[in-house]
Amino acid sequence: MGRHGFYGLVIGLATIAFSPGVGAQAEPFFQGPKKCLECHEAEYKVWEEGTKHFTSFKEMHKTDEAKAIVKAVGGKKNPKRNQVCTLCHYTMVQKDADAEAKARAGPSCESCHGASSDWFPIHDNFGGAGVKPEAETAEHRAERLKAAADAGMTWPYMIYDVALNCLSCHGMTNPELDGETVTAMLEAGHPINPEFELVRYSQGTVRHRFYRPDTTTNAEMTPAELARLFVTGHAASLVSATAALGKTDHAKYAGAQKARIEAARAALEAVSAAVPEAAALLSEPSDANARAVVEAILDKDLTQEVGGMLPGKGTYK
Template identity: 30%
Template sequence: MGNNRTLCRRQNLLIAGFVAFFALCASIQFARAEDPALVVGPNECAECHKKETSIWQKTHHFSTFRDLPRTKEATEIAEKMGIRRIKSDSACLNCHFTEKLEDGKPEPIAGIACESCHGSGKDWYKVHSGFSGKKEGQETPDEIKARWAKSEAAGMIRPSMIYTLARNCFSCHLVPDEKLVNVGGHAAGSAFELVAWSQGEIRHNTWYNKGASNPAASTERQRMLFIVGRIAELETALIGVSKATTKADYALKMATRANNARKVMASLAKLLPDAPELMEIAQIGAKAGLKLNNEAELKDAAGKISVLGLKFANAYDGKAFAAVDKYLPAPDKYKGTVSN
C-alpha cells in the first residue's frame, strides 16, 4: 500500500510538472491565437453573431484590411524593410490581418477579426453553436457545461478567459520585432490599456441581450481587466526585452516599458495584499535583468508570470478589488466610439 501511495504521489508530481512546463512554453511565444489552416473566417461567425459583426465592421480592426496598405506610414516602413507587398509579408500579416488557407496557401481574408481574439475556429465553431444537437434554450445545464468544455478544449478562447485574451492583445500592441522597429521605424508598441481599449469601439457585449444594447463591462470585470492587463503587459514586455540584441531604439523602448510595468505591479501588490499572486509576480519581474542578449532568463521570468497571471485570473472575480476603482479609465477615455 505504501509503495502505491508513493507511486501515486510521483505520478501526480510528474503530471503537475508537465502542466507547468507546457504553461511556460505557451507563455514565451509572441503570437495571436489563429492558425490559417484552422481559420474559418468572420462570415461563419456572422451567421449567428450579426450584431457583433456589425459592430466589428465599424472598427479599426476591420478597416485595417483595406486601409493599411494605402497609408504613407505603412508604405515607408515596408520600403525600409524591403517588403514589396504588405499583405504577403509575415511582419505585417501577423498582427494586421487574418489569414485563411486557400488552395493550400495562406491568404489574407480580413483585418483583425473574430478568430484573432477567440482562436482559430475550425475545431470548435460548430460545437459551440450546436446547442448539443438541440434548439437554443433546450439544453440541460450539464449539456451546456459539456459543450463549453469541448469548445475550450478545441481552442475556443471565451470572454471569461481574460488572461489569454489579454495576452492576445499585447502580442500585437507591444511589437516584438527588433528589426521592424530599428530598421523599419515601426513604433515599438501602442499606449495600450486593457480597460480603455476593450470598452471602446471594439466592445460587443450584445449577445446575452439579443442586441438590444451594448453595455460596458461591470465594475468587477473592469477591475479584473485592469489588473490582468498589467500582468500581461509585464509578461509580454519581458519577452520583448528578451528579443533585444543591439543597443538601439527597440531595446530602449522595451526596457522602459518593462521597467514601468514592474513599478505598476509593485504598486498593485501593495494595494491588494489579499491577492498574494501579485506580490509573487512583482518579485519575479523585479529580479529579471533588463539587458541585451538575456533571452533565457527573461523568458523564464515571463513564463512564471504567465502561470501566475492565469492563476490570478481564475481565482478572483474582482469584488474585493475596489481599491483600484480610482485608476479605472472613465468612459471618456475609452478608445474609439462605442457602437450600439
C-alpha cells in the same frame, strides 16, 4: 458568483466528450469574419462600423509609412502578402485545410477568438440539433466549453488569454517576430505603443457584450468588472513584456517593454494587500503566477484598490 467565476469552476470539472471536427490533424485555419456574420450580426456590426481593425484593411498598405517599413524588412512588397505584416495586420483566410491563405480582412473575429475551423462546429452545439442554449445541461455546457477550447477557441471568459493575445500584436511580442526584424521595422518608423492598456483599448470601439438574456444591448461593464479587467490586463502585460525583453535591446523596443512593466507593477502593487497572489507575480512574472492572480480575483471587487487608476471613459479607444 460572477459569470467568469462560474465558467472557471465548470471548466475545472470538465471532461472531454467531443471530438474536434474535420481537419483536426492539421493546424486549425481561419475562415474569415463573413463566416460569423450569419449568427453574430450584432458583434459583426460593432467590428465593421466602428473599429480600426476593420478600416485598416483598406488603408494601411497604401501609406508611405507602410512602404518604408516593408522595404526595411524585405520580402513581398505588398503588406497583404508580406509574411511579417500578415502576422498582425490581416486575417489570413483559407477555403479549406489545403487551400492557400489570403488576406481577406484586417484583424477580425478569429484574430481574438482563435482560428475557427476546428472549434466552429463544437462551440454552438448545445446537445444536439434543435437544442436551444437555455436548455443545455450544466454538464454538457462544461464539456462544450472545454472541447471548443481544446480545438483552439479562445472563449471570452478566458480573458487572460485574450489579453496575452492582444499583446502579441499590440506589444509586438509575437514569438514569430524576431529581434532583427522588429528592429528594422522600428528603425523604419513602425509605431510601438507602450500605452496599450486593456480597459482603455477594449471598452471603446472594440466593445461587444451582447450577452444573454438581453442580446440586443451592448452592455457596459460594471465598475467591479472594469477593475478586474484592468488588473488582468496588467498581469498579462507584466508577463509578456518581461519575456519580450529578451527579443532585442533596441532602445525603442526595450523602452516600451520597460514602460509596460512599470505600469503593470504599479497596478499589481495597488492590489497586493487584497490579493496575496500578486506578491509572487511581482517577484516572479511567470505565466502560472499571473493565472493564479486572475483566478484569485474572479469574485473580488477591487474598485477601492485600483478605481483611481482606471482610464476615464473619454480616453477609451
